[in-house]
Each structure stands twice: as structure tokens, then as C-alpha cells.
Amino acid sequence: MGAFDMLRIANTSLGMHQTWLDALAHNIANANTVRRTDQDAFQGQMVIARSRPDGGVDVAGVAYTDPEGRMTHSPDHPLADENGYVRLPELDMSTQMTQLIMAQRGFQSSVQVTKNAQDTYNSALQIGRG
Template identity: 25%
Template sequence: MFKTIDIITSGLVAQRQRLNTIAENVANVNTTRDAEGNVAPFQRRFVAFSAEKTEGKAAGVEFDVLQAANAEPRRVYEPGHPDADQNGYVDYPNINLVTEFVNALEASRAYEANIASFNTTQKIGDMTLRILA
């Protein structure tokens, strides 16, 4: 039973990281500069999941936060913007808010499913203890 709870917990942590990454993308949808102040649009990030393996058996969820490095920026004509190039275009992150919101909804549902699995596992453990008592 503890192994099941460990697997469920790893799924919860992975989905929480996915939601945090989506929130970071949404927060930076109009960011045109990097952390050092250089003109460079924010690069969208996403979470990639994989099965954690122990002794050849699945033991949970692993994740990596990756950056979409080759994403073309969204170019907008704004000649008065301080980050505009010599032609008047500003490079914004290529982040689609609809896609991000759908991904957030999916991650939220997966998180809820993990919580439901945890509650079911806990009930099974309680019932087992009652039977054994």
C-alpha cells in the first residue's frame, strides 16, 4: 500500500509542477526581455513526463521542465515600443493562451484523479485494518 501512495504522490508532484510551469508561461506572455534585461522574448516551457523505474518496475512519475528553444517569436508591429527593432517590430513569446488554459485544465483534472486514487487507497487500507482487527 505504501508503494501505491508513493506512486500517487509522485503523480501529484509532477502535475503540480506542470501547473506551475503553465502559470509561468501565462505570466510571461508579453515578456520581451530576459532576466539580465537584454531584448529576448521569453521562451515557452513545458513539462515532459516519464516513468520512474526501480528494479525494472514502474515506481512513479519523473518529469523534466523543458524549454521550447526553436519557437519562433510572435512579431507585432509596434514602432513606439522600446524593444522594437529598426523596422518597428517587437518580438513577443509565441505562447497561445488558449493552449495554456486547456493544458492547465487537463493538469488540474489529472491532479484531481490522483487525489481520488489516494482517497481510494486510504479507504482500502482502512477496510483491511478493520478486517484484520
């Protein structure tokens, strides 16, 4: 595998991890979004990654959590229905934070591969100059 291949693969990984990080940030920011019971709950985004034949990775799509969410009894909330319920998203914050760490580490690894490939190119150029 050449340095150009490393850059291409790392670039696809950077793009996928950035999309994953964006989706997780959106989910975490809206984890406590309250809706009326006659509305759909906030739908969290789950990025679906797919490997490519050339060694890279693509975003195959985005899946969404259940719009039913979960009903929570909160009679003092201004959006509560006549029975005192509101609708919250079906998101587990510990899962979101775990995935955030994984996405950050994947992004950081891809950045490091890019830096290593650039160093390889620079070394090759220095050999040619000397």
C-alpha cells in the first residue's frame, strides 16, 4: 500500500467519523427534548458505515430511533397532556457518550494516518532533492 492509498483511505475515514460525530452531537443536544404526547418524539440519528472494496469506508445511510419515544409522567410540565404525560426521545445517554468516545478516537486515528502519510511524502521529496 502506497502513501497515496493511505491518504485516500484516511480521508474516507475522516469523512465517516465526522458524520458520526455530527450525528452524536445532535443526539446529545436533543436527548432531553420534550414533546406533547400527540407529537413524535425527537428521533436520534445512528450513522451506518459501510466498508469499500478499496479499503476505505463510506456512510451507507442514517437510521433513526423510534418516533414513539418513551412516555414519561411529568404532570407539572407545560406540554403534559391531561394525564400528565410527555414524550421523550428513546436515547440512552451512556450509549451516546460511549459512541462519542469511539468516534473521536477513530477521527484522531485517521488524522494521525494522514500526518504519517504526509511525513512519508516529505521524506521522499527530501531524498529527491539531496
